[in-house]
Amino acid sequence: MRHRGIALHIGPFVARLRSAIPSVAEGIGLLYRDYAVVDDQGFADFHVELTPPKNLRRWFRSQVLFFFDGRTPFKPLPLAQAFPFFEWGLNWCVANYAHRYLVIHAAVVAKGREAVILPGAPGAGKSTLCAGLAARGWRLLSDELTLVCTRTGAIAPLPRPVSLKNESIDVIRDFVPGATIGPTIVDTRKGSVAHLRAPRESVARAAEHARPRWIIFPKYERGSDAELAPQPRGGSFLRVAEQAFNYSVLGVTGFRTLAAMIDGCDCYDFRYSDLAEAVAVFEDLARHHVASERPTHTRTPGTGADRRADAP
Amino acid sequence: MPGALHWRRWADEVVVYDAASGDTHLLEPAGAEVLQRLERAPATIAELTAGLVEGGPTEAEPTARQYVTDFVARLHRLGLVEPA
Numbered sequence: 360m361r362h363r364g365i366a367l368h369i370g371p372f373v374a375r376l377r378s379a380i381p382s383v384a385e386g387i388g389l390l391y392r393d394y395a396v397v398d399d400q401g402f403a404d405f406h407v408e409l410t411p412p413k414n415l416r417r418w419f420r421s422q423v424l425f426f427f428d429g430r431t432p433f434k435p436l437p438l439a440q441a442f443p444f445f446e447w448g449l450n451w452c453v454a455n456y457a458h459r460y461l462v463i464h465a466a467v468v469a470k471g472r473e474a475v476i477l478p479g480a481p482g483a484g485k486s487t488l489c490a491g492l493a494a495r496g497w498r499l500l501s502d503e504l505t506l507v508c509t510r511t512g513a514i515a516p517l518p519r520p521v522s523l524k525n526e527s528i529d530v531i532r533d534f535v536p537g538a539t540i541g542p543t544i545v546d547t548r549k550g551s552v553a554h555l556r557a558p559r560e561s562v563a564r565a566a567e568h569a570r571p572r573w574i575i576f577p578k579y580e581r582g583s584d585a586e587l588a589p590q591p592r593g594g595s596f597l598r599v600a601e602q603a604f605n606y607s608v609l610g611v612t613g614f615r616t617l618a619a620m621i622d623g624c625d626c627y628d629f630r631y632s633d634l635a636e637a638v639a640v641f642e643d644l645a646r647h648h649v650a651s652e653r654p655t656h657t658r659t660p661g662t663g664a665d666r667r668a669d670a671p
Numbered sequence: 672m673p674g675a676l677h678w679r680r681w682a683d684e685v686v687v688y689d690a691a692s693g694d695t696h697l698l699e700p701a702g703a704e705v706l707q708r709l710e711r712a713p714a715t716i717a718e719l720t721a722g723l724v725e726g727g728p729t730e731a732e733p734t735a736r737q738y739v740t741d742f743v744a745r746l747h748r749l750g751l752v753e754p755a
Contacts, residue, residue: 593684593697600695607693611677614688614695618679 364408366397370517370565371506372457374449375403378441380423382542383409386442389541390520390554393562405452409441427452436547443544443552446522453504453517454604460506460515461609461616464602467505467514468497470645473572474514476505476624478602481549484579484631487527490555491634492641494535499561500569509609509616512623513568518561520554528553534634573644574599574626585636587644588628595626676710676751678703692750702742706751709743713755716740 364377365387378384397403408426412435422435425448432451436444454462465478466489475497477485486502493499500516508515520541523531528543528551539556574595575587599617600606606613631637675690685703688695698706705719714722720736746752 591684592681593686596679596686597695597697610693611675611688611690614677618686621679621681 363399366399366401366403367391368395368397368565369449369519370501371515372404372453372517373397373402374405374407374452376407376409376445378409378445380409380411380438380441382439383441383445386445386541386554389539390556393557393559405449405456407445407448407452409445409448411438440544440547442541442554443522443547446520446554449519450503453506457506458605458608459510460508461606461613461620462604463505463507463599464503464604465505465599466502467500467569468492469500469514469569470497472567472569473645474500474569475573475575475641475644476514476571476599477575477577478505478599479577480602482524483577484527485577486522486524487530487579487634488577488631488637490521490523490527490531491534491638493521493558493561494531494538495638495642497641498564498569499557507571507616507620508568509612511568512571512616512619514571515568516561516565518557518565520556523553523555525550530634531555571620571624574621574624575629576627577629577631579632580630581632583630583632585631585633585640586629587640588630590626590628592621592624592626595624596621676706678707689749689751694749696749696751701738705739705742706746709746709752716743719743 364375366373366375406428409423410426412422412424421438423438423441423444424431424435425433425444427448433448463476463478465476466485467474467476468489477488479485489499489502499518500514501518502521504517506515506517531538532540541554543551543553545551576598596617603613603617606617677688677690679686683700685698685700686695687698687706701723704723708714708719708722716736716739719739720732723735723739724731743752
């Protein structure tokens with residue numbers, strides 16, 4: 360990884376990474392060992408490099424810089440955060456450049472060919488829930504970025520290490536004995552962070568798209584029972600749009616892609632405090648295709664799709 | 672109408688995307704009906720109100736007129752409509 364780097368096939372992308380920082384190489388070796396390594400000379404979607412700065416901070420209170428295509432989009436971070444920096448930086452690359460997809464800040468898992476999308480702000484508990492579901496037979500498509508193909512509406516998997524934060528690190532250690540979890544990095548802007556290796560099967564099936572079937576807005580609430588509450592589609596549309604990084608960039612395409620996704624999904628709020636209870640609710644959902652409040656949607660009269668106003 | 676609007680309706684909710692501004696709005700059915708009417712052609716408050724209360728009780732007219740007045744003002748602030 361020091362000179363020519365390593366090119367990894369990650370979901371629909373190829374990311375070429377160069378770094379001489381030992382913790383980055385160790386993180387790649389531990390958490391990306393099941394990913395295909397791509398030919399050195401082949402095309403890469405993202406060229407990234409993690410390297411210490413050339414100034415005094417190379418040696419004193421050492422820092423790390425993230426380069427994307429030779430540019431540094433971010434301020435430096437402490438050297439100890441180099442591997443999480445790679446993960447966060449790659450998220451940024453996808454969110455800012457993968458515009459053949461509507462990119463939603465959401466975890467996504469699948470049962471069979473049907474996907475449940477878990478949008479939410481940081482701290483909502485979506486990564487913890489995602490990790491718990493992946494450990495109980497749900498296919499991990501992504502813990503952070505849901506890629507909705509603008510051409511087909513299908514979800515393209517982007518299985519990567521699941522980012523666990525603070526208390527959720529121990530929650531998952533307890534829930535998944537023997538899970539491969541990288542070192543805990545403390546004092547990041549998100550608190551303590553560790554990464555759970557993605558299930559091998561999820562990585563192997565990264566080319567298998569899934570159809571969106573449920574949109575569930577999770578919220579961890581200490582002491583609460585696991586409970587689904589149906590939500591109207593219109594309000595859910597706006598909530599998901601708020602979590603879509605490139606909804607504005609895509610314009611009408613973004614609107615149509617999201618609207619089509621909402622058309623085919625049942626939407627819920629979900630409160631939980633116990634991960635095992637939460638998984639049981641999702642299993643029940645998949646078994647029975649709960650649709651208790653599914654409204655009958657109608658299109659605007661006169662068209663089979665969106666209406667378009669004539670210019671005045 | 673200043674720009675192109677794109678619509679989706681689900682039960683009692685309507686989402687409209689304004690391509691000119693990039694904004695997305697969530698409307699209730701009555702508001703959507705008013706905006707769709709204006710999308711087709713300019714209309715007065717009275718005409719929009721009549722469209723809403725058509726077939727309904729006459730005592731609903733004052734409430735409907737106030738709703739239409741307030742809603743059109745809101746649409747104007749959002750840049751979705753402009754005076755003819």
